[in-house]
Amino acid sequence: SSFLSSDLDKLSVLGHGNGGTVYKVRHRRTSQIHALKLVRADSDPAARRQLLREVEILRRASDSPHIVRCHGVAETPSGDMTILMEYMDLGTLDSLLKSEGSEFFTESILAGIARQHGRKIIHRDIKPSNLLVNAAMEVKIADFGVGKIMCRTLDACNSYVGTCAYMSPERFDPDSYGGNYDGYAADVWSLGLTLLELFMGHFPFLPPGQRPNWSSLMCAICFGDPPPLPEGSSEEFRSFIECCLQKDSSRRWTAAQLLSHPFVLKAVV
Ligand code: ATP
Ligand code: MG
Numbered sequence: 001s002s003f004l005s006s007d008l009d010k011l012s013v014l015g016h017g018n019g020g021t022v023y024k025v026r027h028r029r030t031s032q033i034h035a036l037k038l039v040r041a042d043s044d045p046a047a048r049r050q051l052l053r054e055v056e057i058l059r060r061a062s063d064s065p066h067i068v069r070c071h072g073v074a075e076t077p078s079g080d081m082t083i084l085m086e087y088m089d090l091g092t093l094d095s096l097l098k099s100e101g102s103e104f105f106t107e108s109i110l111a112g113i114a115r116q117h118g119r120k121i122i123h124r125d126i127k128p129s130n131l132l133v134n135a136a137m138e139v140k141i142a143d144f145g146v147g148k149i150m151c152r153t154l155d156a157c158n159s160y161v162g163t164c165a166y167m168s169p170e171r172f173d174p175d176s177y178g179g180n181y182d183g184y185a186a187d188v189w190s191l192g193l194t195l196l197e198l199f200m201g202h203f204p205f206l207p208p209g210q211r212p213n214w215s216s217l218m219c220a221i222c223f224g225d226p227p228p229l230p231e232g233s234s235e236e237f238r239s240f241i242e243c244c245l246q247k248d249s250s251r252r253w254t255a256a257q258l259l260s261h262p263f264v265l266k267a268v269v
Helices: 045-060 093-100 107-117 154-159 184-200 214-222 235-244 255-259
Strands: 008-017 020-027 033-039 070-075 081-086 131-133 139-141
Touching: 008 033, 033 045, 045 070, 045 081, 093 131, 093 184, 107 139, 107 184, 107 235, 184 235, 184 255, 235 255
Parallel strands: none
Antiparallel strands: 008 020, 020 033, 033 081, 070 081, 131 139
16 A cells, blocks of 8 residues: 555654654545654665565554554655554653653553563564554554664664663573574563563663663673562562563563463453
């Protein structure tokens, strides 16, 4: 499916990413609101390839209720590439945590997120800033930036510290933490870390306010103790987090097992 960018009115900028900008747009005829990601014609070829890959994945997964719906792709007359997507009105979990604080993320909301994402998805880049939310508290994965996650030089790595922060121990060190990881296990780690961050209000492996750097992160994740389980939380929540944050990937619960964990079963449907 494709669309005419001339049918869309740009209302505001929702955010900037690697090589692209996302706008809130209104379709003139239907008045529907969508999100439009635009990668300019003169941008880095890598960003354009990245967008094509993203479109391909979004399209293949377009029947999943847990992935942002892709309405179509188009190239503008000036060569800009655009994807028209479902608009997620509450933005990312990351921005919601910043604006509303961790009080917003009650255990029942966290259990709802866990239930929605306790399915087999190989994403490899699950973190608060890649999960979009709408007013119905549906949480959907955006951004299949698959290609750009692997970092080759230390420099590139440092600019992706934010991404690496949610990487599981076996991705830093496959030999020590269960080398035959299948990607699903890595997502379970990232999901657990994301839920814990929403509950605590800061990145769990570091004290509040401390900016991660590559070596402190790798040390904390691979050699440090697991983050302390949050006080004042239910036993089910603590247990769920523990099951997700097993350092050894072979001892970590699978997505299927997590779906029948008491914390998830308790979630109001
Ligand atoms: P990267 O380039 O590394 O993928 P990113 O994920 O931040 O970075 P984009 O995917 O381009 O970049 O998105 C930029 C921002 O636009 C997001 O952080 C989010 O705030 C907003 N955004 C993206 N898609 C939507 C959407 N469908 N609905 C609402 N807001 C969105
Ligand atoms: Mg993105």
